Amino acid sequence: xxxxxxxxxxxxxxxxxxxxxxxxxxxxxxxxxxxxxxxxxxxxxxxxxxxxxxxxxxxxxxxxxxxxxxxxxxxxxxxxxxxxxxxxxxxxxxxxxxxxxxxxxxxxxxxxxxxxxxxxxxxxxxxxxxxxxxxxxxxxxxxxxxxxxxxxxxxxxxxxxxxxxxxxxxxxxxxx
Amino acid sequence: xxxxxxxxxxxxxxxxxxxxxxxxxxxxxxxxxxxxxxxxxxxxxxxxxxxxxxxxxxxxxxxxxxxxxxxxxxxxxxxxxxxxxxxxxxxxxxxxxxxxxxxxxxxxxxxxxxxxxxxxxxxxxxxxxxxxxxxxxxxxxxxxxxxxxxxxxxxxxxxxxxxxxxxxxxxxxxxxxxxxxxxxxxxxxxxxxxxxxxxxxxxxxxxxxxxxxxxxxxxxxxxxxxxxxxxxxxxxxxxxxxxxxxxxxxxxxxxxxxxxxxxxxxxxxxxxxxxxxxxxxxxxxxxxxxxxxxxxxxxxxxxxxxxxxxxxxxxxxxxxxxxxxxxxxxxxxxxxxxxxxxxxxxxxxxxxxxxxxxxxxxxxxxxxxxxxxxxxxxxxxxxxxxxxxxxxxxxxxxxxxxxxxxxxxxxxxxxxxxxxxxxxxxxxxxxxxxxxxxxxxxxxxxxxxxxxxxxxxxxxxxxxxxxxxxxxxxxxxxxxxxxxxxxxxxxxxxxxx
Numbered sequence: 001x002x003x004x005x006x007x008x009x010x011x012x013x014x015x016x017x018x019x020x021x022x023x024x025x026x027x028x029x030x031x032x033x034x035x036x037x038x039x040x041x042x043x044x045x046x047x048x049x050x051x052x053x054x055x056x057x058x059x060x061x062x063x064x065x066x067x068x069x070x071x072x073x074x075x076x077x078x079x080x081x082x083x084x085x086x087x088x089x090x091x092x093x094x095x096x097x098x099x100x101x102x103x104x105x106x107x108x109x110x111x112x113x114x115x116x117x118x119x120x121x122x123x124x125x126x127x128x129x130x131x132x133x134x135x136x137x138x139x140x141x142x143x144x145x146x147x148x149x150x151x152x153x154x155x156x157x158x159x160x161x162x163x164x165x166x167x168x169x170x171x172x173x174x175x176x
Numbered sequence: 177x178x179x180x181x182x183x184x185x186x187x188x189x190x191x192x193x194x195x196x197x198x199x200x201x202x203x204x205x206x207x208x209x210x211x212x213x214x215x216x217x218x219x220x221x222x223x224x225x226x227x228x229x230x231x232x233x234x235x236x237x238x239x240x241x242x243x244x245x246x247x248x249x250x251x252x253x254x255x256x257x258x259x260x261x262x263x264x265x266x267x268x269x270x271x272x273x274x275x276x277x278x279x280x281x282x283x284x285x286x287x288x289x290x291x292x293x294x295x296x297x298x299x300x301x302x303x304x305x306x307x308x309x310x311x312x313x314x315x316x317x318x319x320x321x322x323x324x325x326x327x328x329x330x331x332x333x334x335x336x337x338x339x340x341x342x343x344x345x346x347x348x349x350x351x352x353x354x355x356x357x358x359x360x361x362x363x364x365x366x367x368x369x370x371x372x373x374x375x376x377x378x379x380x381x382x383x384x385x386x387x388x389x390x391x392x393x394x395x396x397x398x399x400x401x402x403x404x405x406x407x408x409x410x411x412x413x414x415x416x417x418x419x420x421x422x423x424x425x426x427x428x429x430x431x432x433x434x435x436x437x438x439x440x441x442x443x444x445x446x447x448x449x450x451x452x453x454x455x456x457x458x459x460x461x462x463x464x465x466x467x468x469x470x471x472x473x474x475x476x477x478x479x480x481x482x483x484x485x486x487x488x489x490x491x492x493x494x495x496x497x498x499x500x501x502x503x504x505x506x507x508x509x510x511x512x513x514x515x516x517x518x519x520x521x522x523x524x525x526x527x528x529x530x531x532x533x534x535x536x537x538x539x540x541x542x543x544x545x546x547x548x549x550x551x552x553x554x555x556x557x558x559x560x561x562x563x564x565x566x567x568x569x570x571x572x573x574x575x576x577x578x579x580x581x582x583x584x585x586x587x588x589x590x591x592x593x594x595x596x597x598x599x600x601x602x603x604x605x606x607x608x609x610x611x612x613x614x615x616x617x618x619x620x621x622x623x624x625x626x627x628x629x630x631x632x633x634x635x636x637x638x639x640x641x642x643x644x645x646x647x648x649x650x651x652x653x654x655x656x657x658x659x660x661x662x663x664x665x666x667x668x669x670x671x672x673x
Binding site: 046048050051052053056065066067068069070071072073077080081084087088089090091092093131134165166167168169170171172173 | 335336337338339340341429430431432433434435436437438458460461462553558566569570573574576577578581582583585587588589590591592593594595596599
């Protein structure tokens with residue numbers, strides 16, 4: 001008889017290992033394999049981080065649903081980005097940047113047994129060293145919906161919250 | 177801040193020998209030429225405020241002692257006729273300080289669009305040059321703008337990027353201002369100031385002029401400048417072709433996308449003034465993969481004496497077909513053509529001098545905010561037809577997020593270019609002596625019976641760049657607002673007329 005706590009430990013272990021291996025694919029420039037981790041109904045979304053007055057904070061983050069985002073991709077768009085990375089002519093990442101995705105504070109927020117889905121939050125620091133001396137460091141938080149598939153998961157949605165208001169880099173040409 | 181290493185215009189290794197009259201760019205080390213060289217060095221440094229001829233009657237000056245690059249020196253850097261420009265203008269600290277005063281301090285700068293601040297009390301925080309500015313809708317529907325700096329100690333009075341408010345409050349000592357910038361409350365006014373402080377004289381510093389064109393609101397710190405419409409000139413024809421295609425005009429989607437480039441703002445402004453030449457190379461992985469390729473004959477470029485430039489494809493090259501946006505564009509085409517003719521199908525890019533740009537066709541407004549000689553921020557606003565159906569607006573938002581912005585599949589490669597150029601200028605010494613080449617399209621403009629401006633019949637060309645820097649140099653070397661006569665404008669904008 002497996003106890004409840006054992007189940008949670010195993011679930012936590014599987015989730016963390018999944019996220020670490022995903023990060024490893026990105027840092028190894030294996031964008032094609034990385035893309036296979038996403039479901040076809042995925043929304044890969046990086047909304048803006050806004051400075052609002054206290055009383056307006058949290059109210060209507062998306063008042064019209066039309067708010068601009070840094071990234072707002074479906075499966076097709078994400079695939080085009082991955083193809084661009086592999087095109088040999090995407091100069092922003094060719095030669096590729098050296099990146100380090102550090103994933104931490106992994107918390108399973110909820111689990112939907114019926115849908116076989118987990119909502120998982122994690123923090124990230126992404127270090128990018130580009131060409132010679134250029135360095136960008138981005139920190140933020142992700143909220144993923146992970147859908148169970150066999151022993152592993154697929155990412156059914158990802159919301160990336162970058163902790164920068166004005167993006168402090170010349171582009172965001174890497175994946176988060 | 178005397179510049180011990182003040183850059184000398186030495187271009188021996190790169191340029192063919194210039195004409196004898198152009199000694200300035202050809203210093204030698206001995207004899208009379210050494211003396212000339214020393215004179216050039218001296219001419220570079222004029223102490224602002226000490227020389228009697230440096231008065232600035234018509235606009236606020238940066239104040240204090242500032243080393244001002246002399247007009248002769250500036251003119252030696254920007255040779256429009258030869259199509260050669262020294263990159264010193266993109267990196268020199270003194271030139272940058274002068275630019276804040278003479279270009280940004282007295283020009284029409286884009287602040288916001290009407291749709292971003294529709295209600296009384298709505299505000300938007302932005303910048304004019306390096307200065308933070310708040311733009312606010314007044315109870316009577318008018319718009320005012322003022323420096324976002326308290327009159328007491330210069331603290332920001334508004335730290336939100338946008339919102340709605342009745343007042344702005346300084347969190348340092350508590351001075352409060354209404355949305356018109358009037359000082360309305362000072363803590364302890366009676367016991368601390370004995371009621372001797374004039375509220376009336378201590379309002380926020382207003383932006384001297386606010387004018388708008390079809391909902392596009394511009395501000396100007398110089399009360400003597402010609403009107404916005406006069407400044408925009410015939411570029412209005414092309415702006416109309418974009419913002420006036422359908423009844424109701426445009427609106428800006430919520431959320432301004434902003435990011436940082438370590439390079440000079442003019443690199444972006446000049447690109448939008450007409451550099452479509454970069455697209456097939458820079459955007460090889462995106463533009464050409466997702467849409468049909470284009471050639472020079474598919475479009476044209478125009479330049480304006482006022483410093484503006486635009487290039488355009490005659491026909492829309494749609495990246496996405498059969499999505500709600502394309503369906504909407506197809507559906508409105510006839511009506512749009514009835515209003516603005518062929519302009520309804522343009523895919524274009526333009527810069528309105530100095531720092532307002534647009535991408536009609538990609539529905540993108542840009543402002544290039546300088547943050548130092550070698551740093552600027554891109555502020556990108558996405559526009560849609562106000563009366564478009566929600567699904568078309570949503571498709572525009574998704575399309576703009578995908579292609580433009582710091583993560584855009586098109587835009588990412590621009591950041592790579594600008595950032596690396598900035599890095600070369602930051603470190604380089606020999607690289608700063610180079611003269612960059614701006615000779616493309618250096619053939620007579622033909623003019624066009626329908627399309628105003630100095631028209632050249634290739635999508636590729638740098639006439640817009642040259643017009644931009646011609647105007648930039650006029651502002652930088654002029655004590656007064658460099659007014660253009662109608663004759664000057666016509667001679668340039670209406671070739672062969």
